[in-house]
Each structure stands twice: as C-alpha cells, then as structure tokens.
Amino acid sequence: MLIVMSHRATEAELDAVVKAVQDMGLRATPIPGSERTAIGVLGNEGYVDDLTIRDLPGIKEILHVSKPYKLVSRDFHPQSSVVNVRGVAIGEGCRPIVAAGPCAVEGEEQIVKTALAVKAAGADLLRGGAFKPRTGPHTFQGLREEGLRLLALARKESGLPIVTEVMSPENVGVVAEYADLLQVGARNMQNFDLLKELGRIRKPVLLKRGMSATIEEFLSSAEYILTGGNTEVILCERGIRTFETATRNTMDLSVVPLIKELSHLPIMVDPSHATGKRSLVPPMTKAALVAGAHGILIEVHPEPEKALSDGPQSLTFQGFAALMDDVRKLNSFLHF
Amino acid sequence: MLIVMSHRATEAELDAVVKAVQDMGLRATPIPGSERTAIGVLGNEGYVDDLTIRDLPGIKEILHVSKPYKLVSRDFHPQSSVVNVRGVAIGEGCRPIVAAGPCAVEGEEQIVKTALAVKAAGADLLRGGAFKPRTGPHTFQGLREEGLRLLALARKESGLPIVTEVMSPENVGVVAEYADLLQVGARNMQNFDLLKELGRIRKPVLLKRGMSATIEEFLSSAEYILTGGNTEVILCERGIRTFETATRNTMDLSVVPLIKELSHLPIMVDPSHATGKRSLVPPMTKAALVAGAHGILIEVHPEPEKALSDGPQSLTFQGFAALMDDVRKLNSFLHF
Amino acid sequence: MLIVMSHRATEAELDAVVKAVQDMGLRATPIPGSERTAIGVLGNEGYVDDLTIRDLPGIKEILHVSKPYKLVSRDFHPQSSVVNVRGVAIGEGCRPIVAAGPCAVEGEEQIVKTALAVKAAGADLLRGGAFKPRTGPHTFQGLREEGLRLLALARKESGLPIVTEVMSPENVGVVAEYADLLQVGARNMQNFDLLKELGRIRKPVLLKRGMSATIEEFLSSAEYILTGGNTEVILCERGIRTFETATRNTMDLSVVPLIKELSHLPIMVDPSHATGKRSLVPPMTKAALVAGAHGILIEVHPEPEKALSDGPQSLTFQGFAALMDDVRKLNSFLHF
Amino acid sequence: MLIVMSHRATEAELDAVVKAVQDMGLRATPIPGSERTAIGVLGNEGYVDDLTIRDLPGIKEILHVSKPYKLVSRDFHPQSSVVNVRGVAIGEGCRPIVAAGPCAVEGEEQIVKTALAVKAAGADLLRGGAFKPRTGPHTFQGLREEGLRLLALARKESGLPIVTEVMSPENVGVVAEYADLLQVGARNMQNFDLLKELGRIRKPVLLKRGMSATIEEFLSSAEYILTGGNTEVILCERGIRTFETATRNTMDLSVVPLIKELSHLPIMVDPSHATGKRSLVPPMTKAALVAGAHGILIEVHPEPEKALSDGPQSLTFQGFAALMDDVRKLNSFLHF
Numbered sequence A, B, C, D: 001m002l003i004v005m006s007h008r009a010t011e012a013e014l015d016a017v018v019k020a021v022q023d024m025g026l027r028a029t030p031i032p033g034s035e036r037t038a039i040g041v042l043g044n045e046g047y048v049d050d051l052t053i054r055d056l057p058g059i060k061e062i063l064h065v066s067k068p069y070k071l072v073s074r075d076f077h078p079q080s081s082v083v084n085v086r087g088v089a090i091g092e093g094c095r096p097i098v099a100a101g102p103c104a105v106e107g108e109e110q111i112v113k114t115a116l117a118v119k120a121a122g123a124d125l126l127r128g129g130a131f132k133p134r135t136g137p138h139t140f141q142g143l144r145e146e147g148l149r150l151l152a153l154a155r156k157e158s159g160l161p162i163v164t165e166v167m168s169p170e171n172v173g174v175v176a177e178y179a180d181l182l183q184v185g186a187r188n189m190q191n192f193d194l195l196k197e198l199g200r201i202r203k204p205v206l207l208k209r210g211m212s213a214t215i216e217e218f219l220s221s222a223e224y225i226l227t228g229g230n231t232e233v234i235l236c237e238r239g240i241r242t243f244e245t246a247t248r249n250t251m252d253l254s255v256v257p258l259i260k261e262l263s264h265l266p267i268m269v270d271p272s273h274a275t276g277k278r279s280l281v282p283p284m285t286k287a288a289l290v291a292g293a294h295g296i297l298i299e300v301h302p303e304p305e306k307a308l309s310d311g312p313q314s315l316t317f318q319g320f321a322a323l324m325d326d327v328r329k330l331n332s333f334l335h336f
Helices: A011-023 A108-121 A145-158 A169-178 A192-200 A215-227 A255-262 A271-275 A278-291 A317-333 B011-023 B108-121 B145-158 B169-178 B192-200 B215-227 B255-262 B271-275 B278-291 B317-333 C011-023 C108-121 C145-158 C169-178 C192-200 C215-227 C255-262 C271-275 C278-291 C317-333 D011-023 D108-121 D145-158 D169-178 D192-200 D215-227 D255-262 D271-275 D278-291 D317-333
Strands: A002-005 A027-032 A037-042 A059-063 A082-085 A088-091 A097-101 A125-127 A162-165 A181-184 A205-208 A233-237 A267-269 A295-299 B002-005 B027-032 B037-042 B059-063 B082-085 B088-091 B097-101 B125-127 B162-165 B181-184 B205-208 B233-237 B267-269 B295-299 C002-005 C027-032 C037-042 C059-063 C082-085 C088-091 C097-101 C125-127 C162-165 C181-184 C205-208 C233-237 C267-269 C295-299 D002-005 D027-032 D037-042 D059-063 D082-085 D088-091 D097-101 D125-127 D162-165 D181-184 D205-208 D233-237 D267-269 D295-299
Touching: A002 A011, A011 A027, A011 A037, A027 C027, A027 C037, A037 C027, A037 C037, A097 A108, A097 A317, A108 A125, A108 A145, A108 A317, A125 A145, A125 A295, A145 A162, A145 A169, A162 A169, A169 A181, A169 A192, A169 B169, A181 A192, A192 A215, A205 A215, A215 A233, A215 A255, A233 A255, A255 A267, A255 A278, A255 D278, A267 A278, A271 A278, A271 A295, A278 A295, A278 A317, A278 D255, A278 D278, A295 A317, A317 D317, B002 B011, B011 B027, B011 B037, B027 D027, B027 D037, B037 D027, B037 D037, B097 B108, B097 B317, B108 B125, B108 B145, B108 B317, B125 B145, B125 B295, B145 B162, B145 B169, B162 B169, B169 B181, B169 B192, B181 B192, B192 B215, B205 B215, B215 B233, B215 B255, B233 B255, B255 B267, B255 B278, B255 C278, B267 B278, B271 B278, B271 B295, B278 B295, B278 B317, B278 C255, B278 C278, B295 B317, B317 C317, C002 C011, C011 C027, C011 C037, C097 C108, C097 C317, C108 C125, C108 C145, C108 C317, C125 C145, C125 C295, C145 C162, C145 C169, C162 C169, C169 C181, C169 C192, C169 D169, C181 C192, C192 C215, C205 C215, C215 C233, C215 C255, C233 C255, C255 C267, C255 C278, C267 C278, C271 C278, C271 C295, C278 C295, C278 C317, C295 C317, D002 D011, D011 D027, D011 D037, D097 D108, D097 D317, D108 D125, D108 D145, D108 D317, D125 D145, D125 D295, D145 D162, D145 D169, D162 D169, D169 D181, D169 D192, D181 D192, D192 D215, D205 D215, D215 D233, D215 D255, D233 D255, D255 D267, D255 D278, D267 D278, D271 D278, D271 D295, D278 D295, D278 D317, D295 D317
Parallel strands: A097 A125, A097 A295, A125 A162, A162 A181, A181 A205, A205 A233, A233 A267, A267 A295, B097 B125, B097 B295, B125 B162, B162 B181, B181 B205, B205 B233, B233 B267, B267 B295, C097 C125, C097 C295, C125 C162, C162 C181, C181 C205, C205 C233, C233 C267, C267 C295, D097 D125, D097 D295, D125 D162, D162 D181, D181 D205, D205 D233, D233 D267, D267 D295
Antiparallel strands: A002 A037, A002 A059, A027 A037, A082 A088, B002 B037, B002 B059, B027 B037, B082 B088, C002 C037, C002 C059, C027 C037, C082 C088, D002 D037, D002 D059, D027 D037, D082 D088
C-alpha cells in the first residue's frame, strides 16, 4: 500500500500517519518527493483494510497494491481449475462446452422437446429458468419448483446435465436438489447472502457478471463462494451496460483473456444476453470461442416468436444446429 | 404500441402480424409510409406484453408507448404521496427531512452518541447499517441482529425513528420488527424476491436506485412493492456508475425533478454515497434540496477516521451541525 | 510515481527497472513487501513521462502521483481566477452570471428580439451559435459568418457581450473578431489543434466538457490553452453520456465543487444541454447555483416550437423571466 | 414518424399538431388509444426533421422510424462496398487485411525497420502517426510533416501502402498528398469541418468510432463524408469508454456483425487501442476476424519499452510475426 500525502501536509500529520500504520503492526517508509511525500506500507500479508488510516488529515490518496480477493487469484493458485458438472469437464484444456435451452421453462413439451433437440445438435448442458428475475411485476415470473421438476424430467429424457438460476438464499436448497449447476444471475452478483449460502453447498455454481460490475468486483463476488468452502465456481460474461443501446448489452469479450490472466477459474460467455439479437449470436459465439472462452450459454426455443421471455435473442432448433456445425469445425481447428 | 415493419417485409408477413395482434384482442391499424409500413396497435389497457408478436418475421422494431409500471405512475395517481415514518412526514409539501448516522452500527457507544448528536443538530431520522453489503468477504459484514437492537436502543435514547438496510427476504421479518423504515440498497434494487417480501409487510420502504438502473427499471422495482399491497415507498437517488472515477459515483440529480413528473412517490437523495467524498457532501446536500428532494441521507460518524466502513465520506459531528445550520437557512428560504 | 513489480519478477528485472529510472535522472527506492516489491521514484518535478520504463518486464502497474496538468491546477495557483468578458467578471467571489440565448442564430429578428428580452430579464451575456455542430449532414448547419454579424448587431442593440462557438482552428480568427467569449463545444474538447490555436489569441475561452471526458482529461484540455499563453479560460459542465436515456445527458453537478478544489479556473454549468428537457432547466439551474457554479448557460428562444435546433430544451421569454426572478432571490440568499 | 400525445392533451392541441404536420407537406393519421392518442406521420421520404412540431403543447414523445443517415445505409445500397487502398482491397468477400506499425513515427530507422518487419511478417498496410492527438500538451505531439515524409520513405522501401491520421481540415491537403488511407481518430469522429473536408477529396478514409459514439452517430459521421462525394470510407471499432477500467477501453466487438447489417461500408477493428494491453491483442485480433471484421489495425514497435506513445499495447516484431502465423491459419480456415 502507498499513502500519498498532500503537498501541504505538515510534519505532524506525516508522523500521525506513520504511527497509525505502525499501530496496525506494519512498517511505514516515508518517501520524500519534490512536491509531496509518500509513505510505503510494508509487512502486510494480502490486502490491507485501510479503515483506521484513510481518513487521517493530510492524506491525499491511498493506492492499494494488493487485491481484495485471494482465493480466486491466479497469483496464489497458478494452475487452472477445471469444474466437473455431472461428468462434463469445464475449464482450460477441455473442449469448450455449450449449454443451450430456453430462457424460461414454460411446460413439459417445450423443455423436453428442446432438450432432445439441443442434445441432438451437440449441446453439453441444458439451460432453462424456473425462477425468473423480471424487471416488472406484471410479466411472467417462472414456473418455480414445477419448472425444476420439468428440468429434471428433461435431463432424464436427454441425458443432459441441467443449469438453472437461483435467486434467493432460501431457495438454494431446493434448486441444488435438482440442478447440476446453479446459476447466479447478473442482478444477483452482489446478493451477498445468496453467495454465502452457495459457499455452503457442494455443487458447482455459474456466477454471471453484474451489469455494471468491474472485474475486481466480479472476482470479489466469486471470492465469497470460495471463502465458504465451495471451490466449484465458473464465471460468465453476459454483457455490461453502457451508453450504447443498439445491442441489449455490450459484450465485453476482452475479459475472457484478461480473467484467464487474473484467475484460475473457468470463464464462459453468454452471447444471447450480451447482444439481445438473434442474428448476432452465431458470430459472437464463434468470436468467444476463439478468444478462449471455456463454454458458451445459448438461448434456444422451439418457437422463439411465442417465447414467454427473451424471444428475440433465442435461436430456433435449425439455427442452433447450424451454429453447432460451425462450432464443431471451429473447435477442431482450435484442436479440441 | 407501434410495430415498425422492415422495408423488405412482404404482404404475407404484414398480414401475419396484423392477425397476431388481433389474436391478442387488440386492433391493428397499418400505416403505410414511403419506405416502410408501420402498424398502430389500439385497444390495449396499459403496457402490452409483446411476447407473441415481437419475433414474427418482417418486424424491424416495436415501440412501446405505455410504460411497464402503473401503480407508481403519476398518470394514474396524480396526487403526490406522503409517507409517514413513525410520525415524520416525507413527501411533496412537507419540510425536507434529514436522515443521518453512521454507515455501519459498530457498538452501543458509537450509535447512541451519534443518535444524540444528530438529533441535537436537527436530524429527523437515524440511519445505520446492521446488515452490510460489502464487495469482498474479508471485510466487516455488520453486527446483524445485535446491530438492530443497538439501533432500537439509540431510538429510545434519542427519540429518532430509525432506517436500516435489509438484504434478504428471510430477514425482512426481523428487520421490520425493529426498523421504522426499511432500506433496500442499490445492489438489491432488482432482488425481486426481496421486493415481493417487502410488498407483504406494512412498514415504509426506502428503495435505493441501482448503480446502473434506468429510471424505468427503478420505478418498475417500486412497482413490485406496490403490487404486493405496500404503498409506503420512498425512492432514493444515490449516484450511478459511469466512466468518471473522480467521484465514487455520479450523482444524477436531474432525476429528482424528473421522477416528480413521472411518479407520485417521494424521492430522497444520498450525497454521501453519490460523491464518496466528505467535502462534496455539503454543497450537494444543498443542491439536492433546491432541486426539490424530499429528504437527504447523510453519513455521520463520531470518528470518521476509525469508521469500519465509508469513513472518507462521513461527516464529523461538527461538520454535520454546520451543514444543518445551512440546511435550516435554505429551508426557510424555500418556505419550509 | 510508484512502480509495482509482479510478485514473480526476478532480481534482474528489478535491477533493470531501477537502472532505467536512474537513467531518467531520478532516484529509485525499492520497497520490498510480503508479496511483491514496489519501487518509489523520487526527484521528479511534476508528472513523470513513464514511456521508457512502463513496458519493462516484471512491472505489474505504475501509479502516478502527480497529474498531467499543472498550469490549471490549484496546487500551483492557489488563488481563484476571475475572467473578465467585456466588463462582466466571472469567477469565485463574483455574482454568478447568466448567459442566455438561442441554440442557433436563425435571423436578425430572432436574435435581436431574444437579446433584448434576455437583457430585460436580467441576463449578463448573450449566447447563440453561428457555426453549429450537428450529428448528421442533412440538418441545419448554422448561418456561419452571417450569424456572427447578427450577433454583433444584437450586442449593439442590447449591450450584452456575446458568446459563440468556434469549431475549427481556421475559424478562430473570424470568430475572435466578433465574439467576446469563444466557446469550444463538447465534441471539440479534444480537438487539440483548435485548443492550440485558442492558446495563441487573447480573448476568453469557454471550454465545455466532452461527453465522455474525465475530469483529468477536461483539465488537461484547458492546460493546452493556458500552455499557449491564454489564461482566460472558463470551464463548463454540460452533462456526460451514461447508460441513462431519460435525460439527454447526465448532469454531473458534483464536478462543480470538485473542480473548485482541483483548479483555480471558473466553472459554469449548462442545464439546457445537460438535461435536454425544458421542465428540468429551472430546478437544475438553481441547484447549480447552490452547488457553487460561477455561471449558467441557458437556451432561450422566442418560439421554441419553431427553433431550428434544440427546441425541446429552450425556455420561452416568459419562462426565462420567471426563472431569473428565482435566480435573483436565490443569489440574494447566497449573498451575491 | 409517430407522435405520441400526452393522455391529458386537449382536442385543440391534437388539432394543432395535425395541422403542423400538414404544413410540412405530410399526412397525419390520428390513432386513438385507450390512454392516449398517437399520430402517425406519412408521406415523408427519409428522416423527418421534427423541429417545427416537436415542441408543440400536448406532445409526450416523438418516435422516429427512419434513420438520420441514408447514403451509408444498407437499406438503400444493399450491395457491400469494397474500398481499394493503393491496390489493397478491403471489404466483404476479400481476405481481411492487417495494417501494422507504430503508434507514432519517431524517426527514419524506427519506421523503415518496422515497415520491413511487418511486411516480412505478412502485413498489408503500414500504419504510423505523424500528427498525434495527446491528452495533455506536455507530451510528444508527433513529427508532423516530417513524419509524413518518413512514412512515404518507408512505403518506398517496403512497398506497403500507408495509413496515417489527419486531425485538422487545414492539414487534409498535405496528409492526402502522402497517405494512401487517411485516418480520422476517435476524438475527431464528430469534428464536422474535418469530415466535410474529407468529403471533398478522392482518397479513402478510415473513420474511427468516437469513445462514446452510438452506432447511429458513427454512421451519421460517415454520412458526412459520403454526402461530400467521397464514397471510399472504411469504419473502425476501437473500443468505447465504459465504467470498466481494467482495460483501456471496452472493445465492442458485436458492432462488427451489427454494422454489416446496417451499412454497406467495410468495418475494421483496432484491438491495440480497444484493450490497451499487449497480451490481449492476439486473442482479440483472432476474435475480431471470426466475428467478420474486414481488417485489423495493430500497433507494432521495434522496442515497445522505448516507444514515445502507447508502448504497453504495442507488439514486438516477434510477437507480431507469431500472431500473423495464427492469422494466416485462421484465414485459411475461414476460406480466405
């Protein structure tokens, strides 16, 4: 940590800061400059909580060198993690996986038909929402536990492991009973009580990046789950909110190689939510694979024009099968 | 609702869209233009859920005229609402109120001392966090239920009603038992299970705007609570996330007069979180009052330099008392 | 400057960085930590250009303590500057001024009538665009030099000094011939050839903040003008671009007190462009004054519904006169 | 165009709007709804300038169906354009090209050596800045005309056509004398006088997207150049400004397939500026190609650690050669 003093800080203020650092059991090394003095803080292990010093008079700025996360960091865990979802391996060195299915589970025929279709086209996992976060209260909110039962049925019929969202700490138990991979949606990335509860279970978690979450906040949220003891976490970029409204969100694809530098956790990409536009899903799926994503999440619906949510970004069965042909060719080029 | 067809849409596609609209029990009026045809949709009451039509071939864009919220809208409730928090009236026509206190409740002495000090300076409510949302798991997470008890004690000593945050549906009960006003933090603005639970109680709720929430999403979240039957909702602008990092967030003060046009609910402002910088809190408090805010939320701490969270943006007792002098003068100028 | 080494940096890499710093004529002080070593750089005067070191192997991050601007900084010029625009003083300690007028000069009657009306209502300056930046080429582009002549005529009739935009280095001469205050629009904040040209003249400049400019970039653009020798610069916040589309831009009012801490230059606010909505202009004008703005820029048009640009955000004469009544009362409360 | 009336609009207000539309020579079709009336506007050719109506009393909102650009739109020019840069074809159906070279031309040896190295590695164009836009005035501003001469020399030695930036209308002549492709930088995307000047020449232009420019604004800026008569325009995504600071900008790669739907113009990508980080350039180059980019702009420098600008994002000769090997393999997979 480096403490930068104001160029009008007095000697007494400098001394008080040095003393406060020493009271924390750390060493303080003043570094006088031409305009102002800085104080290097030494002896810490990991991130320093600066609460007892940051507000002392004469301080201009505090620069942190260590990060607020540790367990998820590649610095302390150099080897890439591979997460196993009911026999499907996800992570560096594995063939990138594809999870496909409707935004929301709407009924038995819809989900079973979709499961069989995406399985036939080559998908590795079935996705589908039973608990649905919706902007307003007057739209379809999901089939809830009935949706979970239908997903389990679709798994039985298709053999595909299932991934579905959990929105509340109190539902972690019931969702974990059915799901093979529990998804935390973008709106809940900083629902810390939910993250803590997910740290207590022993099932894999798919953590989506919040709409306006920095990489540091994203990794810190994953840190909550690992701190609880659950190390089976997969990250997922799903687009961030920016000034641009031509796409539903802005897909921040550069975070794929960046997160692979910073963390050992696998990283997936959701081009359906990131773009919100069916025609953009195939090119961005392929771009994500080439950028190094460990998996892709794609919305597929038997009749997108009748979908109860996210129709405009869902692929048809035919569209998905065509995309999977391209994905297979691309993977073989990429040596998977 | 207006459906804009692609300029390459065929007659058959146009007919299919018209039929789909009629299947919804609505009237469709084609409006041919020089480049493309649009279809006006008539006969709806309120927002039209476009799910069965938005994905039909030939459609370029769908423009909604109605909003996804209704109960919170001034269109349908022209008279401004006033919310009563244990005897303190908040809303249009009332003197703007000030809620003050520490970011987090840290101990009995800290919270009681602060309560008495802000009361003496003229505050109307005591704020303080018992359940604390923190970016990373390795920092102070709040005193939880013990914090609620200390807040109740501080209320008894000072006479000030208390406002405190609730983070999880399962804690709504216990927080409602102690708090006079339940706060939903920015990170939970779209925690829909929490909003639904708050719709079931009969205590006022302070709903903070999410970091990247549009006004429409903000009001839609309030709509969740009103839909549940709880009409005692106060909105709160607390800064949005933008590219600018010189302040902690960007205070979007224009939403105060804008929300007063769109909704009948009271709107408060939190300059402490919006700016993240102590020296900016007094000028922005006064600006918010002049812009028409119905109340202000200010962080105050006996020793900001030792605060367990948000020290750099907290006012000292002296700083707060000086600001309250200015607030009183300003209010008397504004005729309150 | 602090150079943070990777925790896997070798001794040789550390030595190479130390040597590179010394080659710049500066001193390097290694600060070993538990996880990684940092290197404090001493002996610099002002901002260090890190180009010869920032890319050396083993470096994780470089933290700058000094800022890339100096002449505009309050650190080196503690006393607030007051800019004189043909007898109208703008800056700290002066009564906040109001510049009013149409977005674009459209004809003699329009501009003279407006000048007399805003003068009668109490405006200090007349604003009006002769050279107009427009998003697309198929809309009205301004009357150009003819517009300047009409502004000069309106000045003669009303006695109000005039402020108008200059878009190109080659037009600085002709605009400076007519204008009392030359405005640089948001889209040209980083038109560096224009800024350099404005550094060569001896007339005051009103520099608007770019749509996505940080405070540091904003002040660095002002630094261009001062570096050229022209110290008569007034800054102007006019809203930034964010995800929110309910207002035309997001007025970042907190920068008013913040810039007053960082710089000695006067700072004005343009609530017309910041909000884009007529009804929001009066409350945000008053909020800006209370936040400490040294002046306000307001769009006024005789018939806003017929304005060739920016009609929806322009006040009518009556609306402007009513607002000026409030402004006078507020100023007398604020002791001006 | 659809005009949405307020639900409190009077009959007289409705009639006034209908009349105003008719005064524009267009037809107005009222569409009464349950809550409010809308007015469809018919008979227009292209975008309607709404200036004489948008501000009439009773209007709530105006929804535009047509876009403010036409010449660049695929609607009116369905066939993809191919731009020829001194014999190098850029556009749909052509092998994607690579333009490589230093951020800034620094001297003869540097630019000639780089030209030969990138040519040997397979680059199609040489890039290099002679006129440099820099945030602050105290850093290197480019060699200007001397830099142009050095670029021409490097072209002679290597045979590579050259692309370089032009910052001011008055320099368009001299830059066009030397350059094969004139680049407009992000900061000048809305420097309309510059765009108009570029519309008058008959050399290809590379237009970079502004830091906070929407797709609509980006295409409208290109429309300026085409309106002037110069149809040889190539678009370039170079990252947008968002809240995320982990990368220099946020690469908005989805715009590549999106712009190919909206416009017939070629679209390139600049991963060096978009990411600002050397290690991210190779994966994002490959992702851009797979997403359909018609060309890539890459910064390469003989000694990035000594570069006078943008060192941290420049590739070394070896790094570039390795990337070009991958690019060739990828192109052969993509059938170029």
